[in-house]
Amino acid sequence: MCLNYRSMPRKARIFLGIGNVCLFTGSSLVIFGNHSVTQHSGWFEFVRGFLLGLAITFMFFAARLSRRCSPAGSPTR
Numbered sequence: 001m002c003l004n005y006r007s008m009p010r011k012a013r014i015f016l017g018i019g020n021v022c023l024f025t026g027s028s029l030v031i032f033g034n035h036s037v038t039q040h041s042g043w044f045e046f047v048r049g050f051l052l053g054l055a056i057t058f059m060f061f062a063a064r065l066s067r068r069c070s071p072a073g074s075p076t077r
Contacts, residue, residue, distance in 0.1 A: 012065035019058030026051030 008016070029048045 008062070008066040012062045015058045015065065016062035019055045019062060022051045022058060023055035026055060 026048050029044070029051070
């Protein structure tokens with residue numbers, strides 16, 4: 001699904017930005033944090049999963065908000 005960033009409402013752009021930050025942080029923890037966290041792997045896995053879940057949630061709501069608000073120039077069904 002391709003989202004036009006300019007025609008999205010402000011709230012959807014904010015949710016998309018927060019989702020992208022959570023996705024980047026969660027995936028960078030996977031790449032850079034494996035060798036540094038050996039004793040607290042349970043907490044590490046929890047934080048990683050929590051961030052990835054937040055990313056999915058925020059991106060879903062951004063897509064839902066942008067789908068609900070059609071652009072001003074487009075015809076409605």
